[in-house]
Amino acid sequence: MSESQVYSQSPSPLIFAGKVNGTPVFNTTGEHIGHVEDIAINKVTGQVGYAILAVGGFLGAGARRYPVPWRILTYDTSRNGYVAAIDKKQLTEAPSFEMSDLGDIGDFDEHKAGWAAHWGPFI
Numbered sequence: 001m002s003e004s005q006v007y008s009q010s011p012s013p014l015i016f017a018g019k020v021n022g023t024p025v026f027n028t029t030g031e032h033i034g035h036v037e038d039i040a041i042n043k044v045t046g047q048v049g050y051a052i053l054a055v056g057g058f059l060g061a062g063a064r065r066y067p068v069p070w071r072i073l074t075y076d077t078s079r080n081g082y083v084a085a086i087d088k089k090q091l092t093e094a095p096s097f098e099m100s101d102l103g104d105i106g107d108f109d110e111h112k113a114g115w116a117a118h119w120g121p122f123i
Contacts, residue, residue: 022036024081027086035054037052037065039070051070066094
């Protein structure tokens with residue numbers, strides 16, 4: 001049994017952050033829309049604020065990154081991935097960036113207003 005099969009079949013609802021990165025994301029119709037590239041965790045509360053979805057590109061090059069509120073992602077054990085109740089249009093109309101645009105996670109405040117206007121509050 002591979003390591004990924006062990007984790008996906010685990011009865012625990014917990015997962016290491018490093019295992020979340022790379023997890024596929026689907027819409028409710030089962031269409032693969034991207035993968036989780038990273039997550040942002042509030043250092044004080046421990047809550048996950050948002051996930052960075054990587055969409056498009058080839059082997060990571062040219063992909064656009066979309067910050068989406070963690071609350072819209074639900075883990076589906078049958079897909080071994082997250083499901084988001086969003087369609088491709090809603091996602092592609094959301095603010096996106098290249099990782100080099102974001103810089104340090106501390107730059108979140110600079111971008112927060114545009115993201116919140118599209119998605120609502122992140123936490």
